[in-house]
Amino acid sequence: xxxxxxxxxxxxxxxxxxxxxxxxxxxxxxxxxxxxxxxxxxxxxxxxxxxxxxxxxxxxxxxxxxxxxxxxxxxxxxxxxxxxxxxxxxxxxxxxxxxxxxxxxxxxxxxxxxxxxxxxxxxxxxxxxxxxxxxxxxxxxxxxxxxxxxxxxxxxxxxxxxxxxxxxxxxxxxxxxxxxxxxxxxxxxxxxxxxxxxxxxxxxxxxxxxxxxxxxxxxx
Amino acid sequence: xxxxxxxxxxxxxxxxxxxxxxxxxxxxxxxxxxxxxxxxxxxxxxxxxxxxxxxxxxxxxxxxxxxxxxxxxxxxxxxxxxxxxxxxxxxxxxxxxxxxxxxxxxxxxxxxxxxxxxxxxxxxxxxxxxxxxxxxxxxxxxxxxxxxxxxxxxxxxxxxxxxxxxxxxxxxxxxxxxxxxxxxxxxxxxxxxxxxxxxxxxxxxxxxxxxxxxxxxxxxxxxxxxxxxxxxxxxxxxxxxxxxxxxxxxxxxxxxxxxxxxxxxxxxxxxxxxxxxxxxxxxxxxxxxxxxxxxxxxxxxxxxxxxxxxxxxxxxxxxxxxxxxxxxxxxxxxxxxxxxxxxxxxxxxxxxxxxxxxxxxxxxxxxxxxxxxxxxxxxxxxxxxxxxxxxxxxxxxxxxxxxxxxxxxxxxxxxxxxxxxxxxxxxxxxxxxxxxxxxxxxxxxxxxxxxxxxxxxxxxxxxxxxxxxxxxxxxxxxxxxxxxxxxxxxxxxxxxxxxxxxxxxxxxxxxxxxxxxxxxxxxxxxxxxxxxxxxxxxxxxxxxxxxxxxxxxxxxxxxxxxxxxxxxxxxxxxxxxxxxxxxxxxxxxxxxxxxxxxxxxxxxxx
Numbered sequence: 001x002x003x004x005x006x007x008x009x010x011x012x013x014x015x016x017x018x019x020x021x022x023x024x025x026x027x028x029x030x031x032x033x034x035x036x037x038x039x040x041x042x043x044x045x046x047x048x049x050x051x052x053x054x055x056x057x058x059x060x061x062x063x064x065x066x067x068x069x070x071x072x073x074x075x076x077x078x079x080x081x082x083x084x085x086x087x088x089x090x091x092x093x094x095x096x097x098x099x100x101x102x103x104x105x106x107x108x109x110x111x112x113x114x115x116x117x118x119x120x121x122x123x124x125x126x127x128x129x130x131x132x133x134x135x136x137x138x139x140x141x142x143x144x145x146x147x148x149x150x151x152x153x154x155x156x157x158x159x160x161x162x163x164x165x166x167x168x169x170x171x172x173x174x175x176x177x178x179x180x181x182x183x184x185x186x187x188x189x190x191x192x193x194x195x196x197x198x199x200x201x202x203x204x205x206x207x208x209x210x211x212x213x214x215x216x217x218x219x220x
Numbered sequence: 221x222x223x224x225x226x227x228x229x230x231x232x233x234x235x236x237x238x239x240x241x242x243x244x245x246x247x248x249x250x251x252x253x254x255x256x257x258x259x260x261x262x263x264x265x266x267x268x269x270x271x272x273x274x275x276x277x278x279x280x281x282x283x284x285x286x287x288x289x290x291x292x293x294x295x296x297x298x299x300x301x302x303x304x305x306x307x308x309x310x311x312x313x314x315x316x317x318x319x320x321x322x323x324x325x326x327x328x329x330x331x332x333x334x335x336x337x338x339x340x341x342x343x344x345x346x347x348x349x350x351x352x353x354x355x356x357x358x359x360x361x362x363x364x365x366x367x368x369x370x371x372x373x374x375x376x377x378x379x380x381x382x383x384x385x386x387x388x389x390x391x392x393x394x395x396x397x398x399x400x401x402x403x404x405x406x407x408x409x410x411x412x413x414x415x416x417x418x419x420x421x422x423x424x425x426x427x428x429x430x431x432x433x434x435x436x437x438x439x440x441x442x443x444x445x446x447x448x449x450x451x452x453x454x455x456x457x458x459x460x461x462x463x464x465x466x467x468x469x470x471x472x473x474x475x476x477x478x479x480x481x482x483x484x485x486x487x488x489x490x491x492x493x494x495x496x497x498x499x500x501x502x503x504x505x506x507x508x509x510x511x512x513x514x515x516x517x518x519x520x521x522x523x524x525x526x527x528x529x530x531x532x533x534x535x536x537x538x539x540x541x542x543x544x545x546x547x548x549x550x551x552x553x554x555x556x557x558x559x560x561x562x563x564x565x566x567x568x569x570x571x572x573x574x575x576x577x578x579x580x581x582x583x584x585x586x587x588x589x590x591x592x593x594x595x596x597x598x599x600x601x602x603x604x605x606x607x608x609x610x611x612x613x614x615x616x617x618x619x620x621x622x623x624x625x626x627x628x629x630x631x632x633x634x635x636x637x638x639x640x641x642x643x644x645x646x647x648x649x650x651x652x653x654x655x656x657x658x659x660x661x662x663x664x665x666x667x668x669x670x671x672x673x674x675x676x677x678x679x680x681x682x683x684x685x686x687x688x689x690x691x692x693x694x695x696x697x698x699x700x701x702x703x704x705x706x707x708x709x710x711x712x713x714x715x716x717x718x719x720x721x722x723x724x725x726x727x728x729x730x731x732x733x734x735x736x737x738x739x740x741x742x743x744x745x746x747x748x749x750x751x752x753x754x755x756x757x758x759x760x761x762x763x764x765x766x767x768x769x770x771x772x773x774x775x776x777x778x779x780x781x782x783x784x785x786x787x788x789x790x791x792x793x794x795x796x797x798x799x800x801x802x803x804x805x806x807x808x809x810x811x812x813x814x815x816x817x818x819x820x821x822x823x824x825x826x
Contacts, residue, residue: 032282033394034401037710037756040394042677044576044699046665050672054661122650124657178600183581186657 056188059199060127061093061115069121069159069176071185072129072151078117078192081133085109085205085212093130095196097206105136109216116151117195119185121159121176126188128199146170224388225257229308231284232257234380237297238355238373243539244514244521246411249297250355251366253373254278255381257287264370270301280306287380289313289331291400292525295407305407309400310391312383314526318399319390321529322675322685335379338386343375395681399526405712405722406525406533413518414541414723414731415560417553417775423792424551425508432503434791439495439784449503453477456496463492468636479544484637490780498547498784510538511548517555523725529694530701531682531709533725542726547781547788552731552770559739559771563746564729565707565754566764567591569626569700572707575758576699577662581655583761592619599651621648626700628693663696670695678702679757680710703757704728710753715746722746736771743767 033040043049064070073079083101085094086109093113096104104110112133119126131151132144140148147162150173154160159182161174176182188195205212214220225232235254239247252270254263256278263277276298280286286306288294290313295305316334327336335342351372354365361369424431432449440446445455457475460467467485468476482497512521519541527534537543541552554560565571570591574582585594593611596602596618602611617638624634635645653660670676670686676698677683682705684698708725715722715730720742723731730750734742747765754763770776777785 033397037398037680038759040398040681041679041756041759042395042681044679044703045578046669046699047662050665050669121654122647124654176600181598181600181604182654 056126056190057198059195060125061130061199061203062127064118064120064127064129064162066161066163068123069161069179070118070129070155071121071159072155073117073119073187074156078195080115080192080196081112082115083110083112084130085216086111086113087212092203094203094205094210094212095200097204100205100208103208104213107216111135114148114151115196115199117187117192118151118155119187121182121185124186126195128195142168142170146172224393225285225384228393229283229285231279232287232384233278233280233284233306234287234377234384235278235294236288236373236376236380237294238351238369239293239297240356240358242514243510243512244413244519246300246514246520247293247296248358249300250361251370251373252297253370253377255374255377257381257384262374264374266366266370273301273303276303276306280304282307284308285310286400287312287384289334289376289380289383291403292406292410292523295404296410299407299411305404308397309403310384310393310396311400311403312380312387314399314403315387315391315396317526318531318681318683319387320685321531321683322687322690331376331379331383334383334387338383340379340382340386342379343372348372392681398680399682399709401713402525402709405709405716406523408716409712409722409724410520410523412721412723412733413514413520414552415554415558415733416513416517416519416541416551418513418517420553420792421511421513421551423796424788427792427795428508430795431788431791435499435502435784435787438787438790439499443496445496451500451503463489465489465492466636466639486780488637488639491783494780495783495787498545498781501545502547502784507538510536511541512536512539519552519724525709526682528701528705529684530698531678531705532701532727533705540724542724545781546778547784549778549781550775550785552776553774554733554736554770554772556772557735558733559736559769560723560731560733560776561739561743561746561767561769562726562729562731562776563743563750563765563767564726565704565750566766568704568707568728568763570622571754571761571763572700572703572758573626573659575761576703577656577659579656579658579662582659586761589764590615592616592622595622595652595655599655601651617644617648621652625649625652626697628696666699667692667695670698676702678706680706682706707750707753707757707763710756711746711750714749714753718745718749720746720749739769739771743769 083096083098083104085096085104085107086092087094096110112135113130114133116129116131117126118129129151131147132140134140143164150160150162150171154173154175155162159176159179161176162171163174165172211220233254233256235252237247237252238250240250241247249267249270251264251266253265254277255261265277278284284306285308287310289311291309291311295309298305312334313329313331316337317329320329320337325333325337327333332342332348351369354369436446436449443459445452445459447455453474456477457467460475465485468481470476479497479501482493482500486494486497511519513519521535521539524534524536535542541549552560567586570582571586573579574586574591581598582591585591585598588594590608593602593606593608593615596611596614597604597606599618601618602614606614608615617640620638621634624637629637631646631649632642633645634648635642638645638648666676670690673686675683675685676695678699682702684695684702686695708728708730712722712725712730715732721733723733730746732742732746747767750765751762755761
C-alpha cells in the first residue's frame with residue numbers, strides 16, 4: 001500500500017466538521033496485516049481437509065478386456081492357485097473350499113485356476129485375472145499357456161494388452177509404447193486376502209449343500 | 221459502539237461521495253459525507269470545500285479504518301481530489317458479495333439490498349434514484365439542492381453505520397482488508413483507462429449504419445448467409461453443409477446459434493466462423509455508443525470488481541473495450557510517444573490445477589514450458605522428441621482436453637469441440653485421468669468439501685456457497701478461477717503500488733502503459749510483480765508470464781478480429797476517399813478484407 005504522504009494535520013480546522021470529539025482511547029495498534037501475506041493464506045488442500053479416501057469394495061473377477069492395457073502385481077503373495085466352479089453361461093465363478101476338491105474332481109465345471117492381481121488402464125480398476133491351470137494330466141491349451149506367460153513374465157513389468165490371435169491359437173502380448181511414461185500402477189493398499197474376500201464375498205462354496213452344487217446335481 | 225473494530229482501530233470512518241460521471245470520463249465530485257463510528261463526529265463538505273484540501277479531512281493512517289460501499293468509487297474521487305488512499309479499507313459491498321456469493325439475494329447487492337438482507341430500514345429506491353439523477357446532472361447547484369444532496373449522501377453514511385455492526389460477525393478482517401486494498405488498485409486502473417484511437421472510433425460511430433451493410437456484403441460474400449443485414453438460419457445451415465463443418469444442433473434439429481457455440485466453433489474454424497461471429501455480434505448486440513470513451517480518448521468504465529461468483533472482475537461487455545467484439549480492440553492505440561504492453565499469465569488455470577492439487581506430473585508438465593505437448597508425451601500419445609511443429613494436431617487435441625477438464629466437460633462435448641469421434645473424446649479424458657490421478661483425487665475432494673461444508677474458500681478468503689442445486693462442474697472449477705482471480709488482484713495491487721500504470725485487468729492479464737523508452741523496463745517490472753503474486757497464491761510454484769508490446773503508432777491487434785477490422789477499415793477508407801480525407805485508423809492495414817472480393821459491393825452513398 002502506498003505510503004500516506006501527509007495526514008497529520010488532517011481533520012484540523014476543516015470546514016464542514018459538525019461534531020468534533022477527538023479519540024483519546026489509546027487503542028492498541030493492530031499488527032500490519034500486509035507485512036506477511038503468507039500468514040493470510042487459507043489452505044487449499046481439500047484432500048487433507050475432507051479426508052476423502054476411496055474405499056475399495058468391489059473387485060471384479062474377469063479376463064482383461066481386449067481394449068485394456070494391464071499390469072499384474074509382481075509380488076507372488078498377490079497370486080493364488082486354487083480350484084473353482086465356473087458357470088460359463090452365467091458368467092459366474094465360485095471359489096471352492098479345499099475340503100470339497102476331491103468330491104468335485106469329476107464335476108465338469110470344476111477347474112484349477114491361478115488368480116493374478118491385476119489393474120486396468122483405462123480406469124485404474126484392480127481385478128483378479130483367472131487363468132486355467134493344467135489339469136490332472138498336466139496338459140494346458142495354448143490359450144491358457146500364453147495367458148500365463150503374459151501374466152507372469154510380461155505384464156508384471158510393462159503395460160500390456162492381451163490380444164487373441166485365432167490363427168496362432170494363443171494370446172499375443174502388445175506392450176504399450178508409452179508404458180514407461182505411464183509409470184507404475186497405483187496398487188490398492190490392502191493385503192491379497194482382503195482382495196480375495198471382496199472378489200468372492202458372495203461366491204464361495206464351502207459345503208456340498210451350496211445351492212450351486214445342488215443345482216449342478218439337479219436337486220433344485 | 222466499540223466492538224472488535226474498537227480493539228483494532230482508533231477511528232472508523234464511514235464515507236460516501238456523490239459525483240457525476242459521464243461515460244469514459246473521470247468522476248466529477250459533488251460532495252462528501254463522513255462519519256466517525258465511535259464518536260459520531262460528522263463531516264459534510266461540498267466540492268468547493270473538498271477541492272482545496274490537500275488530504276482528506278479525516279485520518280487515513282493504519283490506525284484508522286476507512287469503510288465504504290463499493291469503495292472504488294470513493295477512491296476514484298480521492299484520486300480526482302489528489303488525495304492519498306487510506307491505508308486500511310473495509311468495503312462492505314465486497315464483504316456482502318462474499319457473504320452471499322452463490323446465493324440468491326432478494327433485493328440485490330446494492331446498499332439497499334444489503335440493508336434489506338439484514339432487515340434494516342432504508343430510504344426508498346425511488347428516492348435514491350432521484351437523488352442520483354441530481355448528482356449526475358452537473359452544472360450549478362442551488363443552496364437547496366446542495367443541502368438535499370448532502371442529506372442524501374448522509375443517509376448512505378448513516379446506513380453504513382447500521383450495516384457495519386450487522387455484518388461484523390461475518391467479516392474476516394485481515395483478508396477483508398486485503399480485498400479493500402485491491403479497491404485502491406481498481407480506482408487507479410479505472411482512472412487510468414485504456415488509450416483509444418479516438419479519431420477512428422468517431423469515424424466508425426459516424427458511419428456505422430453504412431459500415432454494417434458493407435461489412436455484411438464483404439464478409440458474407442461466398443457464404444450467402446445474410447439477406448440484407450438479416451442472418452438466415454437455413455442459409456447458415458446450407459453454408460455449414462457446403463463447408464463441411466459439423467455444428468452442434470438443438471433438439472429441434474436446427475443449429476445452435478448462441479454466442480458460446482459460436483465462440484467455440486470460431487476457435488475451431490477461425491477463418492470460416494470467426495468473421496461470422498464478429499459480424500453477428502456487431503449486428504445484433506454491439507452498441508457502439510455504449511463503449512465508454514472519454515474526451516481524452518480513454519476507455520474508462522466500472523471494472524465491477526468481485527462481481528462474479530469466483531471473485532473475478534466483470535465489467536460491462538458493452539462499455540469495456542475488452543468485451544466480446546474482439547475486432548474493436550484494434551481501437552486500442554497508445555498515445556504518441558507511448559507504448560502499451562499486454563502481459564498475461566501463461567496457462568494460468570493449468571498451472572493452478574497442478575500446484576493446488578500437488579499433482580507432480582502436472583506440475584512437471586507446466587514446468588516443461590509447453591504443458592499441452594508435455595501432457596501428450598506423458599500420456600504416450602506422441603514420442604518423447606515430439607515438438608509443437610511435428611505434432612501440431614495432437615498438441616491441439618491435448619490442449620483442448622486439458623482445458624475442457626478444468627471446466628468439467630464431458631466426452632461428447634469435448635468430441636464436438638474437437639470435431640472428433642465420441643470415442644476419441646472419451647479416450648482423451650481417460651488419458652487425462654490416467655496421467656494426472658492426483659489432480660482427479662483433489663478435484664473429487666473439492667466437490668466433496670463443497671457438499672459437506674456448504675462452501676469453498678480460495679487462498680485469500682474469497683468464497684462461494686454450494687447451494688443445493690449448485691453445478692458440480694462449477695464447484696470443481698471454483699478453486700482455479702477464484703485463485704486465478706486472487707493472483708491477478710495481488711498482481712494489480714503490487715503493480716499499481718509500485719507506480720506502474722495499469723490501464724486494465726483482463727481476466728488473467730493486465731494492460732500497462734509507459735513512455736516508449738521505458739516500456740521494456742515497465743514490462744520487466746510488471747512480470748516480476750506478477751510472478752511475485754503467483755507465488756503468494758501457490759508458494760514455490762512461480763507462474764510464467766508472456767507479453768506483447770505495442771508502440772505508437774501501431775495499434776493493438778487481436779487475430780480473431782483482424783478480418784472484421786480490416787473490412788471495417790476498408791469501408792472507412794473508401795468513405796474517406798469519397799469525402800477527400802484519409803482514415804488514420806487504416807494506416808496499418810490493407811484496404812478491404814483479407815478474403816474480400818474486388819470492390820463492387822461496398823456501400824450506398826448519399
